[in-house]
Each structure stands twice: as C-alpha cells, then as structure tokens.
Amino acid sequence: MRIGELELAIIDIITFIGLLITFLTGVLNLFQNKKTLYINNITRFRVIWITTLRTHISSLKELSNITNLYVRTRDGRNKIEFRRELERVVSLIKMQLNFTGTLDCQLICKVDALKAALNSYLLAYYCKNTVNKAENDNEVIDKFKEVIDVITEKKLLEQLLNIAISNKKIEAINKAETPSLLELKNEVKLAYMGDSILIKQMIKEIDYMIINYESEIECLNCDIDKIVQIYLKAEWVRCKIETKMWPYNRYDEDKVIKRLQKEYEDHWK
Incomplete structure (x- = not known):
C-alpha cells in the first residue's frame, strides 16, 4: 500500500507541477501579449508622430528657403499671409515637441529664432x-510711421532703435529689460522724432541688416537640420529598443x- 500511495503521491505532484507551470505560462503569455499590444500601439502612434513632425519641418524649410x-x-508688399502660415507651421512644430526634452528644447529655441529672423527679414x-x-521728406516721415505700426517683430524694432541710438548718440529711452511690443514701437518713433535724414540713413543700413538676416536664416536652417536628424534617429532607436524583451x-x-x-x-567632418 505504501508503494501505491507513494506512486499516487508522485503522480499528483507531477500533475500539480504541470498545472502550475501551465498556469504560470498562461499568465506570462497574457502579460507579454498585453505588453506587446501596448508597445505596438505606442510604436504605431510614434511612427505617425514622427511622420507628422517631419512634414511640419519640411513646410518650415520651404517657407525659409532664401530663394523663395x-x-x-520683390513686390514690396507686407507678407501677411506668408507670416500667418509661418506662425501656423511653427506652432504645429512646437506642439509636437516635449518642452522637458533636451533636443526638444533646442529645437524649439532654433525654430523660434528662425521665425523671428524670417519675420524681421x-x-x-x-x-x-x-x-x-516717398517723394518728399514729409512722405518719408509718414510712411515710416505707417511701417512702424505694421511691424510686429521685436527683433527688428530693437535693431531700428539701435540704429537711431548709434546715429544720434542718444541713450535708450525705455530702461525696461523686456519692453512690450507697443513700448518698443513708441520708443522707435520717439527716437526718430520725424527726422527724415535719420530715416533715410536707417534705410541705407537696412541693406546690411538684410544680408545679416540671410546669413542667420541659413545658419539656423543648418542647425535645425542637425537637431531634427539626430532627434528622428533617436526616436527610431527608441522604437527598436522598447520593442525588445526585458532587460534589453x-x-x-x-x-x-x-x-x-x-x-x-x-x-560631416
């Protein structure tokens, strides 16, 4: 009887171990399937996100092409529609980025700088x-005031103010570290104070500013290219790594x- 009981106990133990292994395997497979499904969904949406970001960056590159x-x-009109499109594309790019990420922050700064340079240009x-x-001095003054009212880019207003300060050898009127757009406009108007000669001198110096803007736009485009290429490659690496089994x-x-x-x-050396 003992032998039979012993054989029965061994069979029960083996059966129990088999059931336990089957149960554990099923649980592990369940968790693994859920994890795989989660990773696949995340990867799929990340691929969509990468494609969307690439599309927005391409749009920005097209808008910032120097030839375009x-x-x-050439026609001298205020490019309101172009600037609206630029603002839209820049906003879409920034919304795709994570403000806490290292490369994200670098890209946001470069994109903002490019937008400011393009608008100023x-x-x-x-x-x-x-x-x-303008055909006479009075028209020069009137048209200059109209232009200042239209300008919505602080970068350009600050440079126009610096031209007036350097030519008239005066000090900045507004001592605020970060003056508002309206304050800058008023300060520029006050600095030029209906001086048609100073305005004409400013127009001459604008040619140098435009050349500098072109160089700045080219440099910013190169910087953005570098950051985006590294950024997208890093995301593809993330996709590949996160689909591997633990602990890899x-x-x-x-x-x-x-x-x-x-x-x-x-x-690129």
Missing part, C-alpha cells in the same frame, strides 16, 4: 520698399543622443 524669400520680397524689406516710395528594452536617452551627435559630427 527673395522672390517674395520680410518686414525689413517692406520697410525699405515702402519708405523708398531600457532606453537611455542621454547616452543615445550623445552617441548620435558624435556620429553626426564624424560624418
């Missing part, structure tokens, strides 16, 4: 073309970015 900008500035041309249409699915963002930056620099 040069053609747009177009408005500088508009200012030059509008004032040059840990993504070290800083390490990956540093490696990609080094590879990028080595590639």
Whole structure:
C-alpha cells in the first residue's frame, strides 16, 4: 500500500507541477501579449508622430528657403499671409515637441529664432520698399510711421532703435529689460522724432541688416537640420529598443543622443 500511495503521491505532484507551470505560462503569455499590444500601439502612434513632425519641418524649410524669400520680397508688399502660415507651421512644430526634452528644447529655441529672423527679414524689406516710395521728406516721415505700426517683430524694432541710438548718440529711452511690443514701437518713433535724414540713413543700413538676416536664416536652417536628424534617429532607436524583451528594452536617452551627435559630427567632418 505504501508503494501505491507513494506512486499516487508522485503522480499528483507531477500533475500539480504541470498545472502550475501551465498556469504560470498562461499568465506570462497574457502579460507579454498585453505588453506587446501596448508597445505596438505606442510604436504605431510614434511612427505617425514622427511622420507628422517631419512634414511640419519640411513646410518650415520651404517657407525659409532664401530663394523663395527673395522672390517674395520683390513686390514690396507686407507678407501677411506668408507670416500667418509661418506662425501656423511653427506652432504645429512646437506642439509636437516635449518642452522637458533636451533636443526638444533646442529645437524649439532654433525654430523660434528662425521665425523671428524670417519675420524681421520680410518686414525689413517692406520697410525699405515702402519708405523708398516717398517723394518728399514729409512722405518719408509718414510712411515710416505707417511701417512702424505694421511691424510686429521685436527683433527688428530693437535693431531700428539701435540704429537711431548709434546715429544720434542718444541713450535708450525705455530702461525696461523686456519692453512690450507697443513700448518698443513708441520708443522707435520717439527716437526718430520725424527726422527724415535719420530715416533715410536707417534705410541705407537696412541693406546690411538684410544680408545679416540671410546669413542667420541659413545658419539656423543648418542647425535645425542637425537637431531634427539626430532627434528622428533617436526616436527610431527608441522604437527598436522598447520593442525588445526585458532587460534589453531600457532606453537611455542621454547616452543615445550623445552617441548620435558624435556620429553626426564624424560624418560631416
């Protein structure tokens, strides 16, 4: 009887172990399937997000092409529609980014700087073309005031103010570190104070400003190209790593970015 009981106990133990293994395997498969489904969904939406970001960046590159900008500035009109489209594209790009990410913050800063340079470039041309249409000194003053009312870019207003300060050798009127747009406009008008000679001198110096804007736009475009290429490559690396089994699915963002930056620099040496 003992032998039979012993055999029965062994069979029960083996059966129990088999059932336990089957149960644990089922539970593990369930969790793994859920994890796989989650990762697949995240990866799918990340691919969509990458494609969307790439599309918005391409739109920004098209808007900031120097050749296209040069053609747009020939007629001397205020490019309101173009600037609206620029604002829309920049906003869409920023909404796609994470304000806490390292590369995201760099890209946001560069995109904002590019937007300011593009707006300043177009408005500088508009200012030059509008004032040059004046037939006498009174018209020069009137058209200059009209132009200042239209300008909505602080970058350009600050440079116009610096021209007046350097030529008249006066001090800045507004001591605020970050004056508002309206304060800057009033300060520029007050600095030029109906001085047609100073306005004409400013128009001459705008040509140098435009050249500097073109160089700045080119440099910013190159910087954005670099950041975006590294950024998108890092996201693809993230997709590949996070779809692996544990413990090989840990993504070290800083390490990956540093490696990609080094590879990028080595590639373009």
